[in-house]
Amino acid sequence: MVSVVGQIFNKLFKKQKNITIEPSSSPPKDEKKAECPYCHQALDKIPSRKTKCPHCGEFMFVRTRPKDNARVVVTKEEADRIEEEWAIVHGTHDIYIANKKRIEKEKETLRKKFGKEPSDNDVEWSLLNKDLINHAKRGDWGLYSNARFKMAEILYQEKRLKEALETYLEVCYLDLNGPSNLGGMRDPQLLKESDLLNEFLPFDPESGFLAPGVIKRILRIINKLGLEKEELKSEFLKHNARIHKALKLPLSPEDSWLKIEDEIWRQ
Numbered sequence: 001m002v003s004v005v006g007q008i009f010n011k012l013f014k015k016q017k018n019i020t021i022e023p024s025s026s027p028p029k030d031e032k033k034a035e036c037p038y039c040h041q042a043l044d045k046i047p048s049r050k051t052k053c054p055h056c057g058e059f060m061f062v063r064t065r066p067k068d069n070a071r072v073v074v075t076k077e078e079a080d081r082i083e084e085e086w087a088i089v090h091g092t093h094d095i096y097i098a099n100k101k102r103i104e105k106e107k108e109t110l111r112k113k114f115g116k117e118p119s120d121n122d123v124e125w126s127l128l129n130k131d132l133i134n135h136a137k138r139g140d141w142g143l144y145s146n147a148r149f150k151m152a153e154i155l156y157q158e159k160r161l162k163e164a165l166e167t168y169l170e171v172c173y174l175d176l177n178g179p180s181n182l183g184g185m186r187d188p189q190l191l192k193e194s195d196l197l198n199e200f201l202p203f204d205p206e207s208g209f210l211a212p213g214v215i216k217r218i219l220r221i222i223n224k225l226g227l228e229k230e231e232l233k234s235e236f237l238k239h240n241a242r243i244h245k246a247l248k249l250p251l252s253p254e255d256s257w258l259k260i261e262d263e264i265w266r267q
Helices: 004-012 076-089 093-114 120-138 141-157 161-176 188-193 212-225 229-247 253-265
Strands: 059-064 070-074
Touching (some): 059 076, 093 120, 120 141, 141 161, 161 229
């Protein structure tokens, strides 16, 4: 018997059953070159992630093609095409198309607001802000933390290191509080009557964690800014005091700092 979720997914992806791409079974290949895919000028080193070309100023992207499993440096247009191919491979093409439409709609809104073409980061930031509101309304705090992490990545990419650091530290604080995704199940009386109250806690420090990737990013910024331990502590407590009050988190910033401090300085 097909589950309700299964029926939904069957309907969602019915239209794309005739769109198939067979991923390569060959071993991974590194075909990245120290050359800009736009102006074809030589680069000092081979890009390993999204990087701006020092010659033409265009952003270069690093992607793996599903058709031959090759890692390559590509243009934005080529990167989008590869991402769409992966969406087809994974059976999520409809979701990919819906997200592309959402991005284009937001881009048009910002274009009218700014009176000029918005950057990709402007569009992503605006959508993430909307996502934060939606996640908070539904009680999806795990997704909320993920969205804040993406915002920190944008700030880091733009070299706004102090703001990036604050946001990474906020993500650590949220994660240590054990964020859950309630999916809109937020009525305490309803949960109590169905004996699910303890299973639908918005935050549970018992399941709290620290993501190694976030800690590594914090360490990079500490080194770049030359921050001492007390300066980082002050930054963490000051920023997250507001988060603690706004979200009524169970674990205090002071208690959280003890765990973060140990993790950072034992690296």
